[in-house]
Amino acid sequence: MTPLPLQSGTALVRDALGRFLTDITTALPDILAGVVFLVIAGIGIKLVMTGLKVFLKRTVSGESPVYRQFIATIVAVFLWFGVGLSFLSIVGLDGIATSLGTAAGFLALGVSYAASNMIADAVAGVYLLRDEDFNPGDVVDIGGTVGEVKSIELRKTRLTVDDDTVVRGNAEIEKKWTKLDDVDPERVAVAATDGGR
Numbered sequence: 001m002t003p004l005p006l007q008s009g010t011a012l013v014r015d016a017l018g019r020f021l022t023d024i025t026t027a028l029p030d031i032l033a034g035v036v037f038l039v040i041a042g043i044g045i046k047l048v049m050t051g052l053k054v055f056l057k058r059t060v061s062g063e064s065p066v067y068r069q070f071i072a073t074i075v076a077v078f079l080w081f082g083v084g085l086s087f088l089s090i091v092g093l094d095g096i097a098t099s100l101g102t103a104a105g106f107l108a109l110g111v112s113y114a115a116s117n118m119i120a121d122a123v124a125g126v127y128l129l130r131d132e133d134f135n136p137g138d139v140v141d142i143g144g145t146v147g148e149v150k151s152i153e154l155r156k157t158r159l160t161v162d163d164d165t166v167v168r169g170n171a172e173i174e175k176k177w178t179k180l181d182d183v184d185p186e187r188v189a190v191a192a193t194d195g196g197r
Helices: 011-061 065-090 093-115 117-130 170-176 183-195
Strands: 139-142 147-153 155-163 164-169 176-178
Touching: 011 065, 011 117, 065 093, 065 147, 093 117, 117 147, 117 155, 117 164, 117 170, 147 176, 155 170, 164 170, 170 176
Parallel strands: none
Antiparallel strands: 139 147, 139 176, 147 155, 155 164
8 A cells, every 4th residue: 555645734734724615615505594594583583472472461461471471481492493493404404403303302201201290280370370260369278278369370379378378289279179258158167267177
């Protein structure tokens, strides 16, 4: 085998610089297309999010701002993730986009499994926030605990029971609450004297 001729340091640098410039020139149209896509997608997402916020303010105006922000954040994350994957595909990194999409799917599956109780509380919280019969100031019985609803949050509800604050997860409350204001007044009095136990 004949040895390769040694290049001088200047020729080696010139060759590497030439390859670099050729690669950039070849990739430049894809990069410009990706940048244009990002600008258009950013404007589009801004318009969608503005429309969504107006829509949420009109349709669920009486609800907690936390509820509206929660929905808006989830929509924004999904939109920007899709834009990121599309950008990678446009600039020629399809393999990375596919890998990230698959990894994100597995990550979302793992997170949803790990946070299933938190998700259940949030979903139940949405139902409780929208329920006309479950409001702050109502006296309720939740599986034997009788108290006055102090506040309803996305994941938890606070009750006043015998001058103490009791915090329960919304998934637990949604399954077994009863409003006592509209029931028998004697039952409310008996339940209150028992301390909700």
